[in-house]
Amino acid sequence: MTATTAPADVERPAHRDPDVLRWLGAYTASTTGDMVYHLALAWAAVHGGTPAQAGLVLALSAVMRALLMLGGGVVADRFGPRRIVISSDAVRCAVVLGLAALLALTSPGLWVLAVVALVFGAVDALFLPAVGALPPRIAAPAQLARVQGMRGLAYRISVLTGAPLGGLAVALGGPAAAFGAAGLLFAFSLPLLLTLRLKPLPTDGTAREGTTALRDLTDGLRYLRRHRVLGPLMIVVALSDLGFVGPLNVGLALLSDARGWGAAGIGWVLAGFGAGAGSASLVLTVRGRVPRAGAVLSWTIALGAVSIAALAYVPRLPVAVAVSVSIGLLAGLSGALCGALTQTESDPAYLGRVTSVSTFFSLGVAPLSFPLTGAAVGLWGPGPVFTASAAVCALGGVYGLLTPALRRAELPR
Structure with missing residues (x-):
C-alpha cells in the first residue's frame, strides 16, 4: 500500500489541518469501537461461563498485547505506521463483525471468545505503536503538542460515549448487537485513514533488507539507551505509570469501600479525574506549545504524586473529587507532553519502536501492580499503599528533574 504524500505548503494549525482532523476522526471511532468491544466481550464472557473463566478470557487480550508489543514497534x-494502522483496523472490523454474526446465528462456546480475545490482543500490539507513530507524518513538529492535546480530548470522548453505547447495544440486541456496533465503528475509521496525506519521512513503507526482526528490536533498544532525552524519558514513564495505575484502578475501589462512598463514589472520583484530564488536553489543544516541556513534564508528575497520596487521606467525597480533578489535570498534561517529546525527539526510523517501549510500560508492566496493590491495601489499608505508590510516581518526576538533558528538553516552535 503506497501512502499519499502531502505537498509542501504553509504550516497550518493542527485543528485546521484536514489530515489531522481525518486522523483524529479515525482515532476517535476506533477507540470508541474498542470501548464497545471490551464491554461486549466482558458481558458475553460473564454470561457464557464461570467467573474464573470470564476473567481468563478478559486477561488473554492483555497478556497477548504485552507479549507482542515490542515486536509491534518493529x-x-x-512497513510504515499507516499501513499497519489500516491493516489492524481492517482485521479488527472483520473479526468483530464475524463474531457478531456468529452470535446472532448460534451460541458458540466460550473458546470462541477466547480466540477472539487472543487475536484482538495481537492486533492491539501492532495498532498501538503504529497509531502513536503517525502524528509526525501528518503534522509539523511545532504542532505535535497540540495534536497530543486533541488526541487526549478524543480519548475522553471515547470513554464517555463508548460505555453507554455498548450498554445500550447490549440492552437492545445482546452481545451480538454490541459487537456489531464495535465493528461498524472500526469500519468507519478505514476510509478516513485511507485518505490521509503523509509527509515524506524515512522508512515509510520500506522494509530493512538483510536484518532480522530481533536485530531491529535490539537496535531500537540500543538507540533508546544511548539517547540523552528518550532514554531517561522512558524511565520516567515507567516509574510514573507504575506508581499511578494501581491506586487509580484497584486502589480507588477499595478506598471508596473503606470510606463508605460506594459505587457512586467511584464514579464521581473517576468523573473528576476525567474532567481534569480533559481540561488539560483542551488547554494544550488551544495553546499548542508549552515552554520548557521537559521541566514541566517532570514537575507535573511530581506534583501529581502528591495529589495521589492526598487522595487516600481525605475523609469526604467532595474533597476527593476535587483532588481527583487535580490528578487528572497534572496527569493529562504530563501524558500529552510525554507523547509530544517522544515524537519530536525520536528519529523517524525508530519512532514505532520507541512508542512501543513507552506503551509496553503503560499497558504491559504497570497493570501487573493491580494484584499487589489490592493485597497491600487489604493488609495495611489505603493510606500507606497510596503513599508508597505516590513515592514511586514522584521518583519518576524527580529523576526527570535531575537529568539535565530531559529537564532542558523543548518542543519545536
Missing part, C-alpha cells in the same frame, strides 16, 4: 518501523 513492524511499524519496517
Whole structure:
C-alpha cells in the first residue's frame, strides 16, 4: 500500500489541518469501537461461563498485547505506521463483525471468545505503536503538542460515549448487537485513514533488507539507551505509570469501600479525574506549545504524586473529587507532553519502536501492580499503599528533574 504524500505548503494549525482532523476522526471511532468491544466481550464472557473463566478470557487480550508489543514497534518501523494502522483496523472490523454474526446465528462456546480475545490482543500490539507513530507524518513538529492535546480530548470522548453505547447495544440486541456496533465503528475509521496525506519521512513503507526482526528490536533498544532525552524519558514513564495505575484502578475501589462512598463514589472520583484530564488536553489543544516541556513534564508528575497520596487521606467525597480533578489535570498534561517529546525527539526510523517501549510500560508492566496493590491495601489499608505508590510516581518526576538533558528538553516552535 503506497501512502499519499502531502505537498509542501504553509504550516497550518493542527485543528485546521484536514489530515489531522481525518486522523483524529479515525482515532476517535476506533477507540470508541474498542470501548464497545471490551464491554461486549466482558458481558458475553460473564454470561457464557464461570467467573474464573470470564476473567481468563478478559486477561488473554492483555497478556497477548504485552507479549507482542515490542515486536509491534518493529513492524511499524519496517512497513510504515499507516499501513499497519489500516491493516489492524481492517482485521479488527472483520473479526468483530464475524463474531457478531456468529452470535446472532448460534451460541458458540466460550473458546470462541477466547480466540477472539487472543487475536484482538495481537492486533492491539501492532495498532498501538503504529497509531502513536503517525502524528509526525501528518503534522509539523511545532504542532505535535497540540495534536497530543486533541488526541487526549478524543480519548475522553471515547470513554464517555463508548460505555453507554455498548450498554445500550447490549440492552437492545445482546452481545451480538454490541459487537456489531464495535465493528461498524472500526469500519468507519478505514476510509478516513485511507485518505490521509503523509509527509515524506524515512522508512515509510520500506522494509530493512538483510536484518532480522530481533536485530531491529535490539537496535531500537540500543538507540533508546544511548539517547540523552528518550532514554531517561522512558524511565520516567515507567516509574510514573507504575506508581499511578494501581491506586487509580484497584486502589480507588477499595478506598471508596473503606470510606463508605460506594459505587457512586467511584464514579464521581473517576468523573473528576476525567474532567481534569480533559481540561488539560483542551488547554494544550488551544495553546499548542508549552515552554520548557521537559521541566514541566517532570514537575507535573511530581506534583501529581502528591495529589495521589492526598487522595487516600481525605475523609469526604467532595474533597476527593476535587483532588481527583487535580490528578487528572497534572496527569493529562504530563501524558500529552510525554507523547509530544517522544515524537519530536525520536528519529523517524525508530519512532514505532520507541512508542512501543513507552506503551509496553503503560499497558504491559504497570497493570501487573493491580494484584499487589489490592493485597497491600487489604493488609495495611489505603493510606500507606497510596503513599508508597505516590513515592514511586514522584521518583519518576524527580529523576526527570535531575537529568539535565530531559529537564532542558523543548518542543519545536
